[in-house]
Amino acid sequence: MEIINLIKSRPFIQALAAIIANANIKGFFTGKIWRGKSKLVCVPGLNCYSCPGAIGSCPIGALQAVIGGNKHNFSFYVIGIIIFFGVTLGRLICGFLCMFGFIQDLLYKIKVPKLKIPPKVDVPMRWLKYIVLLVAVIVLPKFLVNQFGIAPPYFCQWICPAGTLEGGIPLIMKNEGLRSMLGFLFNWKMGVLIFIMLTSVFTYRPFCKYICPLGAIYSFFNGLSFYQMNVAKEICNGCKICERKCNMNVEITKNINSPECIRCGECKKACKKGAITSGFCLKSRKPDSEFQGQM
Template sequence: MPKRRLLQFACAIAANPWVFYLKTRKIYQGHAKGLCFPGLNCYACPFALLSCPIGSIQHSFSLFHRGLDFFQKAFYSLIYTGGVVILIGMITGRLVCGWVCPIGLIQDILHKIPAPKIRLPEKMKVLKYLTLTFLVFILPLLTGVHWFSRLCPAGSLQGAVPLLIFKPASGMPRLGPFFWFKISILALVVIWMILTSRPFCRTLCPLGAIYGLFNGISLYRLEVSREKCTGCGKCVTVCPVEINVKDNANSPECVRCLECKKACDSGAIKSGFNPTFSKEYRKSKRYSS
């Protein structure tokens, strides 16, 4: 099994190791829940150890809605959760999307199912920024409700489905029409994941939208050597997010899975944190990033 796949599975298990739930039917209540997992991992999952960063950011904005009494708490929780996400973005960019996030793993696996494959229209990529702005920032601020969490298919898959199977000790609340609406969204997104590569990352994920903004400046980056590049196009063919790697290796869309680097026969693509790598590569002419 490739190293990346192993790490994705390891991170998915590491984010959801609370097997004591099966005995106690109570979710993890320890202090680790105050930490944010770097990827999208719903904390409604009965096995979740850490909190979801997007759920936490929405919680911070919704606290502002409650009034001045909560302002201080809201401010500090927003700086804390926003700081975690910005920190990860500045260091790794979207590396988390390619190597850590369980939803990325699920998409990678589902897309391997034999089915007609459909390219994603370019214009749909802007949807994730709208999701981030309205469902994560503005609507929770104005209404106090976690709007993205209400619609998030990761919540349905990681939270609702396991809780239906392994009912909590406090009992499962009666499921209404909204629950089935969420399951419908999940079903549609799962089908889409089979037909299109990484559709959630490219069109809906607000966390990926934030990390992607830092791809161009993060300490971890990709670089393409113009001298070594033969223009074979293999990097573009294998790219799961369908970007033109040789022209824009640090695109906000890139999930830094490094499939392009693996596919490149001439060693023209390099990745890393090391600034000396940049010095060597500055000597050769390169495509602008």
């Protein structure tokens, strides 16, 4: 029974997803990027293409490659696969399948006093990830191009901490030629990575809450994805233990399928009444706002 519970646990699923997405283990020893046909396929979570272990492509990296390239004005595959992931799972991907989300979870487990971001700061900052998506992922690659009509992947190049951790550091450790070329850009990216990792120790998933453009995309699908969460109005007593347990600060009794919910299931485990359920459902539900109005 303990083994079954372990297999069903979120950390186990997160670790398994990270291993599967980075199954080219020998790449970490050779310092070479996998270039097999599987790289034509996007994985659901943020996982750097340049990671020596990566066997698939990052959706954000692929999206920027299309927008910043001069071959295609629109990629039905890249847009379609992102929509497919969003409609099927929503931000369940953030909670269970994203490697960098898993790393932030592990850092937050370090036992130090935690910081609670005041709502008047936290709420406005949540909009930053949509600005990052619009500016760094879409606008700059579309319009800030070189003489050949090609743009670099600005988000990957200047912001993405997952790329530095999974791709930059392992490649530099194994390639002397790359180490000799280090300069301002790498130092900047290392600073971004260190800052996010340090803040992840003191506050829950700051990258997911405030910066991640992939989380921003999936958030649009949370309310309509096939995977949904629900609060049973006839069972809930309004104690709001679930909301106090939620590290993403979701107002669960108002809108459990909030764009900020990563489907981690902590609210469900905390509910003593068993009022919270989750799973795949193709039928429409009553919105939780109807429940709120009847309390």
